[in-house]
Amino acid sequence: MAEQVQRAQVGSDALQRLVEELAAKLRRSVVVDDPLVRFICSSRHFEDADPVRIRSLLQGRADSEIIRYVLDQGVAQWTKPGFIAGRDDLGLLTRYCVPLRERGHLLGLLMVVSPDGRLTPRETEAIARTSARVAAQMYAEHAAADADEAQERELLSALLGASATARNTARERLRDSGVLPNAGHAVVTVVQVAPSPEPPGQVEVALRGALEGLTRTRSAHGLLTVGAERAVLLQVGDRPVSARELTEQSLRVIEALDTFLDASAAPVLGIGGRQSGVADAWTSYEQAVVAARAARRMPRLKRVGDWEELGEFAVLLQLPDHALNDSLLPKPLRTLLEAAGGQRLEETLRSFLEHAGSIPRTAEALQIHRTSLYYRLRQIQEVTGLDLDSGADRLVLHLGLRVRDLLVTPGDGTAA
Incomplete structure (x- = not known):
């Protein structure tokens, strides 16, 4: 670890x-950002500082709105330098931007402030020479960091894998190396991103950028592994990470990914159950995968699923994706949904079942008279052919409604 810090x-x-x-040489301000437009280093300024530059220097990062604006220019896909137009409303002066690439990898962005959007051939040549040296330096650092992290990623994958023998070996190696303490509590978070038009590697960079700060928090120590479309974070500590802290973490991760990625990426996050010890982290991982599926399928979760709050949905989500379709809806429920006034009757049935068949509480929740409620319930029984006084019939309808919740297409409220 000391060698890594010294090298950095x-x-x-x-x-x-x-x-x-x-x-x-240029008598102009120069800054180097990472591929997510996050500050790495900057020169002193030459009376060309704008509010964006000042805030970045003071805060160590650009505002989310600035990051999104720069990324929307497509800089992550640029193969040659270009100008990013200034925006008065954002306090941004025009910048000459050079994508720093080495062996096909986008390592960062070198930007030179140019308020009038013009540079001489001599200036662009000087920028090109320095950009090449900067890219080479950054690539060397990344290569060294990747070598250091490769073993940790392999061990984390084994620790959360299906083989008990591999899990035990990985746990011992992580403990002996001091990378991961043998703490009493563990929880796994899985973040998944939908296929998007982002350039190769950008999603992985965004996932790492959104999650890397969570590998060491006030209450836990963690390990992170990142792939092309998903990331897995294991957090361990002497006490459980609180539900509130996990929720706050999740919202920050989603917000960061919304800034770093195109809207089509639609990231979701699943939190596994809290386990007592690193040995059971694999269980939390399996649960986090299910919770992420729930977050993708259930709009009301607002893209964050928590295994410990899924209830019966956790059982239904064990079914493979190809099995979660309309064929699982019980025929009586399909008949009800297709009937005249089906949406109103579905709402009534859902409220009735959620309130354990209590007429007073259901009527209050729906804000209707009890007489009207009794009328609707008779309609439901006539249409479905089921008896709402029967526990078995209620279970059929309630389970059907739960399945329907998993078939709703986000954004339009229709069954998938």
Whole structure:
């Protein structure tokens, strides 16, 4: 770990020197950001600072609105430098942006403030030379970091995998290396992203950027593994991570991914059950995968599913995706949904079942007279042919409504 910190400091110093040298040549402010437009290093300014630059220096990061604006210009897909137009309403001056690439990887963005949107050939040549050196330096740092993290990713995958023997071996190696303490509590979070038009590698960068701060929090220590369309975070600690902290974490992750990625990515997050010890982390992982499916299928969860709050949905979501279709809806319920006034009768049935068949509470929830409620319930029985006084018939209808909740297409309220 000490070697990693020392190496990072050396790399940071080298980048800073390159940026300062270029800025001095150009007499213009220069900044290097990562692929998510997050601040890495910056030169001193030359009376060309704008509010965006000042806030970035003070806060160590750009505002979400600025990040989204820059990414919307398609910079992650640029193969050559170009200008990013200024925006007075955002306090942003025009910038010349160079995508820093090495061996096909986008490592970051080098930006030079140019309020009038013009640079001389000599200036662009100097920028190109320095950009190449900056990209080479950043690639060397990334390669070293990847080598350090590869083993941790492999061990985390084994720790959460299906083989008990591999899990035990991984747990011992993680404990012996000091990477992950043998703490008394564990919880796994899974983040999934839908296929999107983002350039190769950008989703992985965004997932890492949104989650990396959670590998060490006030109450837990964690390990993170990131793939092309999903990430897995294991957190362990001497006490359970509270439900409130997990919720706050989840909302921050979703908000960050909404900033970093196109809207079509539609990220969702699943939180597994809280387990007593690293040995049972694999169980939390399996539960987190189910919770993420719930978040994808159930709009009311607002893209965050928690295993411990899924109830009976946790059982239904064990079914494979191809089995979750309209064929699972009981015929009496399908008949009700297709009947005249089916939406009103469905709402009535749902409320009646949610309130355990209590007439007073159902009528109050629906804000209708009890006489009207009795009339609707008689209609439901006539249409479905079922007896609402029968526990078995109620279970059929209630389970059918739960299945229907999993078939609703987000955004339009229709069955999938």
